[in-house]
Amino acid sequence: KSSQNNPPGPCPLPIIGNIHKLGKHPHKSLASLAQVYGPIMRLKLGRITTIVISSSSTAQQVLQKQDLEFSSRSQTDAVRASCHNKYSVVFLPVGSRWRSLRKIMSSYIFAANKLDKNQHLRSRKVHDLIRYCEKCCQSGEAVDIGRAAFLTSLNLLSNTIFSKDMINSYENSEAKEFRDLVWNIMFEAGKPNLVDYFPVPILRWIDPQGIRRKMTGYFEKLIKLFDSLIKERLELARVGNASQNTSTIDVLEELLKMLQTDEIEEAQIHNLFIDLFGAGTDTTSSTVEWAMSEILRNSEILVKVKAELNQVIGKGKIIQEADISKLVYLQCIVKETMRLHPPVPFLIPRQVEKEVQLCGYTIPKNSQVLVNAWAIGRDPKLWINPLSFQPERFMDSQVDINGHYYELIPFGAGRRICPGMPLAMRMVPVMVGSLINCFDWKLEGGILPEKLDMEEKFGLALAKHHPLRAVATLVVL
């Protein structure tokens, strides 16, 4: 039944509601519908009321002014696999368990001083990436940029946490397996699930699309992997040489200390690692892939960024994290990439736990709330030539991705803002800057830069449909 102050939206069909309106690219379909129904729109996805936020001012209302009311997460059936929802910082409601996990992340993992301490480990991994591209260079083989960036992101993250590589070779089939695992988790978690649209016990029990069953398998694989790393560390500690592998007390060491004093449970550690590797790898590598695609198809931008790198760092050199603040144009490229290609186009869906008033509309209890960051990044009311890739727009602008400017929210905003942002904003520019500064690139198969396919593939993370493959040659010094 509709009441007068419900947000407007398309008329739902019996049973399916508006599911048929989502199509293959829900972020685009919902952006088009918002043109008709406005920035606060209501849909019915099966039995679930879904509110879609599509303007920067309404996003600010939801993410800042009424942050607390909109800070719960919808717990889909997929994330109930292996009880992940009970431990996951991504899906726990705001409360003491969630707060203590956020505190662990902000104090032990993402604090600037902690990231500074282990940046030498990440620097080595960027060297590995460049060495791998050099090898491809010699054999004339094209580099699959997304794949290479994924493996690098994985090892950058595992060195940040465990002070060691997760996968030790670019050619290794394990790397592909791990990527498939993360991608499958993202894919299954983002897939429309009948159990969520029609939340009745019998459907939940049947799990008709097998999503929860598949997620259970994926989570178990990850937990086994993390458990072996934990056991290895405990064994090292037992024989008294833990520090051989860790130049300083790393995140795992801190967590194991907390485990001993019962400040954290083992299941929380496993699920925290699932969250960090799930949320931090594909998002980072797809940003690198989109940024490289945009640079390679815009020759003027390529010339400009190379000139900046040459001037600030010196041709052919690898970028260090400490260099980033001096590379102003490169930072603008990263922001512009995230404006046009936010890896998490709807942020991570929020939920209201009770009925809420929003800009004069009533939002029913338990509604799912999607903030369409993709649509906001392309809003012609906010951006001049919104579809054109122009890093220069940020040159004299205060607008940043830090959650204070609601026209650019690739990391979300408010209390649920992405905690990994400080690390992502080191990893992405260092990878992109080093790839551009060390090599000249040509698209595989002689594809002309302006013909590069930029189609998107929708999942929980917005990927490039056709992987970017390019042949590197070493820059002439």
Ligand code: HEM
């Ligand atoms: C380019 C890279 C990344 C992007 C674009 C991104 C984006 C996001 C977004 C949009 C959210 C939801 C925010 C909201 O609801 O307001 C989020 C949450 C989260 N991200 Fe990231 N992220 C990235 C990298 C990372 C990294 C590197 C990590 C950790 C290693 C990470 C860990 C998390 C976690 C744990 C959450 C859940 C926070 C919560 O619910 O309290 N992310 N991220």
